[in-house]
Amino acid sequence: MVIKDLVERSIFKQSGYIAPEVTGAIKMDANENPISLQEPLKKKLMEEMGRIDLNRYPAAGAPELRDRFAQYYGVVKDMVMLGNGSDELIQTLCLTLKGKINGVLVPVPTFSMYKIIAVNTGNKVVEVPLDKNFDLDCDAIIGQIKANFPALVFLSYPNSPTGNLFSRDKIEAIIKKTPGIVVVDEAYASFSGQTLLPMLKKYDNLIFLKTLSKLGLASMRLGFLIGNRDIVAQLDKVRLPYNVNSLSQIAANFFLDYQDEFSSQVAEIIKRREELYLGLKEIAGIKLYPSQANFIFFSCAFDSNRIYNKLVAEGIIVKNLNIPPLMPNCMRVTVGNRKENEAFLRALKSVISK
Ligand SMILES: Cc1ncc(COP(=O)(O)O)c(C=O)c1O
Numbered sequence: 001m002v003i004k005d006l007v008e009r010s011i012f013k014q015s016g017y018i019a020p021e022v023t024g025a026i027k028m029d030a031n032e033n034p035i036s037l038q039e040p041l042k043k044k045l046m047e048e049m050g051r052i053d054l055n056r057y058p059a060a061g062a063p064e065l066r067d068r069f070a071q072y073y074g075v076v077k078d079m080v081m082l083g084n085g086s087d088e089l090i091q092t093l094c095l096t097l098k099g100k101i102n103g104v105l106v107p108v109p110t111f112s113m114y115k116i117i118a119v120n121t122g123n124k125v126v127e128v129p130l131d132k133n134f135d136l137d138c139d140a141i142i143g144q145i146k147a148n149f150p151a152l153v154f155l156s157y158p159n160s161p162t163g164n165l166f167s168r169d170k171i172e173a174i175i176k177k178t179p180g181i182v183v184v185d186e187a188y189a190s191f192s193g194q195t196l197l198p199m200l201k202k203y204d205n206l207i208f209l210k211t212l213s214k215l216g217l218a219s220m221r222l223g224f225l226i227g228n229r230d231i232v233a234q235l236d237k238v239r240l241p242y243n244v245n246s247l248s249q250i251a252a253n254f255f256l257d258y259q260d261e262f263s264s265q266v267a268e269i270i271k272r273r274e275e276l277y278l279g280l281k282e283i284a285g286i287k288l289y290p291s292q293a294n295f296i297f298f299s300c301a302f303d304s305n306r307i308y309n310k311l312v313a314e315g316i317i318v319k320n321l322n323i324p325p326l327m328p329n330c331m332r333v334t335v336g337n338r339k340e341n342e343a344f345l346r347a348l349k350s351v352i353s354k
Helices: 039-050 063-073 085-096 112-120 138-148 168-177 197-201 213-220 229-238 246-257 259-281 304-313 338-353
Strands: 080-083 103-108 124-129 152-156 181-185 206-211 223-227 286-289 295-300 330-334
Touching: 039 246, 063 080, 063 223, 063 246, 080 085, 080 229, 085 112, 085 152, 085 181, 085 206, 085 223, 085 229, 103 112, 103 138, 112 124, 124 138, 138 168, 152 168, 168 181, 197 206, 197 223, 206 213, 213 246, 213 259, 223 229, 246 259, 259 286, 259 295, 259 338, 295 304, 304 330, 304 338
Parallel strands: 103 124, 103 152, 152 181, 181 206
Antiparallel strands: 080 223, 206 223, 286 295, 295 330
């Protein structure tokens, strides 16, 4: 058996998504929430989890939870679908919707999993570079839509890794021009305080992605999508029956029960983001980009590979995005708690000065 002969070439040649394994390091690479849940609340959650019937499957399709999220967003249940993180929902979208070219359009740079998942589900990927302000190049995107007819256009709002919000007018122009579906990924929307969700009333070719991963429950793998019920009905056929396990369902209900607690964590992260931004601003050789998310994107006047490796040696993991020509010597740092941000700034200054 020669595995190379059996695997799609597009899969074989990939290196795969790399998530560094770290023990004891300060993790500022994956845009998680740095705040631990207060002990009494954590205990309460654990007690609820302790009541799970381990021998039983979870509620298939999690109808009650769907209903709760639908109520939360003022939509009907049939417009909501839950997933094992929003990554799974991206996969379900790419498996279900193929269009004439089996294609997906993404602006670049953006969240790398759109492309990885699209390729691994047999889609062609059309990449359109962002403009110099990291906003959408609307004409180029519409040109590619007309030429290629992709079934899906992924737009992260705010965008990762750049942290900015694309302009609404451009997004709306793309929604109007595409014969396919625009997926607006609002993984970081809580940190921008902006959502395009009201557009659902105006357009029927829109899907919104949301996740609890950035809000304090990354370990629980709970994402959901909201959109036109005709699209959701098709996606629901492709979804695996028990895709959201019982622990995740309990955690998501808990999130809805304690929204105030999670919202106050978001407010705190936004404060820490502003402090981190000001701290980075003082460092010569760093070019900063304003962020509407829970991370900050910057480029360095130095070799970012060297900086990254030295930071790792100091026990700090950030995301090295040294990808020319789009992102030469660029990095992304997740907003940490006060101590983590201070440790990162201290280490970065010392690494640069050496
Ligand atoms: C824009 C964007 N969408 C989706 C995800 C994935 O979220 P989840 O943990 O729900 O799979 C991420 C994770 O980093 C992200 O940056």
